[in-house]
Amino acid sequence: MSTILEKLYNEKNISYYSSSIREDIISLILGKELNILEVGCGNGATLIELKRNGIAKEIIGIELYENALSNSKHLLDRIIIGNIEDIELDFDEHYFDVIIFADVLEHLLDPYTIIKKIKKYLKPSGIVISSIPNIQECMTLLSIFKGDFKYVDSGILDKTHLRFFCKKNMIKLFDNDFIIRKIQIKNQNGSKRAIVNKLTFRIFEHFLATQYIIVAEYVVVK
Secondary structure: OOHHHHHHHHOOOHHHOOOOOOHHHHOOOOOOOEEEEEEOOOOOHHHHHHHHOOOEEEEEEEEOOHHHHOOOHHHOOEEEEOOOOOOOOOOOOOOEEEEEEEOOHHHOOOHHHHHHHHHHHEEEEEEEEEEEEOOOOHHHHHHHHOOOOOOEOOOOOEOOOOOOOOHHHHHHOOOOOEEEEEEEEOOOOOOHHHHHHHHOOOOOHHHHOOEEEEEEEEOOOO
């Protein structure tokens, strides 16, 4: 990682890395006793919950910021500290049932290459679950229309985001050897945006979604 990027990450509060349990992602994982890898696992909360409820048999996390795991590293089967774009992975091919990128791909220099890099570690019909911010969101566009592209500490214009995506671009990440099984908006149930989206028959969904969650199934070409 460049010195400049490292400085930006170090400036963030520890709470940025101490992620809460992503129930929205857990709800998309079917099966039991699975091998699950999370890239950018934060404090490992989601992985730990997956193992606690029996969905996961083995949980492995890759995390850039080691301090995020200071209180939970003993609860994971394995932890790899480093940038997924720089480290060599030593997993057996076709080992994982699920690989999770929760708010991670937008932080990478080349997320397309990373998806290619990790797919060989997925079992046939294994899935990648990713949550990705939507640059087409209405308040973000409004700010840009006003001539203000302002980076902030967190959110769609997080100062550590290196890539920006609309829904179509997110789908493009999984062009090769993947089938998109599900796309949903992150956590809008009961919100004003969810109500507007329903009343307008989802016509304006692209502008109301702050994030999309995508489930992509790995298809082995014989």
